[in-house]
Amino acid sequence: MxxxxxxxxxxxxxxxxxxxxxxxxxxxxxxxxxxxxxxxxxxxxxxxxxxxxxxxxxxxxxxxxxxxxxxxxxxxxxxxxxxxxxxxxxxxxxxxxxxxxxxxARVWQQIGLPVPQPMLTAYTISLADAETMAAAASAVRGRELLKVKLGGKDGPDGDIERMTAVRRAAPDARLIADANEAWGGTDIERTLARLARLDVELVEQPVPAGRDAELDGLRPAVPLAADESCQTRASLDAIVGRYQFINIKLDKAGGLTEALALRHAAALRGLGVMTGCMLCSSLAIAPAFYVAMQGVYADLDGPLLIEDRPHGLRFVGSDVLPPDAALWG
Missing domain, CATH: 3.30.390.10 (Enolase-like, N-terminal domain)
Incomplete structure (x- = not known):
């Protein structure tokens, strides 16, 4: 057939x-x-x-x-x-x-990866007012790594208030933040210094894509990751020297094939890798898992944020377990 x-x-x-x-x-x-x-x-x-x-x-x-x-x-x-x-x-x-x-042969074998093991994944705290975000962080206080959505209309000062509230609610959690392109034209270096005092490990996309030159000469107290500014390998030349990490998403890259090539090209340029996702089910996260195995940060919580498909990935504590062959690959 x-x-x-x-x-x-x-x-x-x-x-x-x-x-x-x-x-x-x-x-x-x-x-x-x-x-x-x-x-x-x-x-x-x-x-x-x-x-x-x-x-x-x-x-x-x-x-x-x-x-x-x-x-x-x-x-x-x-x-x-x-x-x-x-x-x-x-x-x-x-x-x-x-x-x-x-x-x-499983996909991880075809790629040449070791036997997959459970992987720490970030859990997303949605953008809201500081009190609401603190309550959301408190509700998942046992999670090891939280990704905090920022970019409020009240600007970086409001975002600092949000992150401070989340830190108080989850004092032992590791924190990363996503500014969602919202800090263009502001004193980003000052904002990052304030976030560093809250032990924030990474900040995604502080400026709008295409305005990355605003980061030239910046001395970031917290490493920066390019998200909207990094789509495929063609994006990398404009990222080097401005960001320290990239966020690889299979939907941006257009599949696992390009995502793997992008990860390799980023490594050659000394860029760290975070593997992220859109809102999606376990079927989309399964291939992303194999990219994340080769990176520093995994943000693969998409299935936790929706009513996932039956027989999806298993999440235990702060970890996502490897996909089985019945799901994908």
Whole structure:
């Protein structure tokens, strides 16, 4: 039987409400690609990058447009065939999964990784007022690593108030922060020095993508990670010297194939790696797990923030457990 591609949109409710500087979400729509050869089926999932103007419907249409041409499709073909984004991510990961099932070798074995072990992942505290964020941090006080969403309309001073409240509520937690491009045109060096006194380990994307030159000459008391400013390998030249880390997300990179290449290229440039995710189910986190195994920070809590699909990843304490073959790869 010739290979066939089936694609669809699936919707998952968010637990409570997920809020960042750009707004709140109560559900997430993902696109799922299923690639079958008649005996085996490979699956992949992508979440549209909303700040790129992408949508689940557009990603589905892109997959449907290519469905007649998947018979001999290889992962190496995808970068020239489709732009980076949710559609390419879903199809690329479906190809990896199908190849693993056909060969009997898990994806981590094909990559050349050691046997996967449970991995510490960050847990996200949504943007709100300081009191609400402190309550949210207190409710998950046992978690080892918290990622705190900042970028409030009251500016860096308000964000310092938020982070101070979170620190008081979770005095033993490790903290990283995401400014979501909100500190452009402000005294970022001063803000980072204040965050350093709260033992914040990392700050993501303090300035809007494209305005990274505002970081030239900065002496950051806390390392900076490029998120919106880092999409694929083509982003790296503008990052070196301005950021110390990059945040790799498979939806931004357009699949596991590019994400692995991006991680390698970043390492050659002396950049540390954080592996992140969009709001998504365990099907999307499974391939990201293998990128995160090769990085410093993992932010793979997407399934904890939604009503996840059945038989998803297991989370124990602050750790996410490796995916099994029934889920992916």
């Amino acid at each position: 010739a290979r066939q591609l089936h694609a669809r949109i699936e919707t998952f409710p968010v637990r409570g409400q997920f809020t960042i500087a750009r707004g709140a979400k109560t559900q997430v729509d993902v696109v799922v690609a299923e690639l079958t050869d008649g005996a085996h089926t490979g699956r992949g999932e992508g979440t549209a990058i909303y700040y790129h103007g992408d949508t689940a419907e557009a990603a589905l249409a892109a997959l449907q447009a290519i469905s007649a041409d998947v018979a001999g499709l290889r992962r190496a073909d995808l970068i020239g065939l489709m732009p980076a984004g949710a559609a390419r991510n879903a199809l690329d990961c479906a190809l990896w999964d199908l190849e693993a099932k056909q060969s009997g």
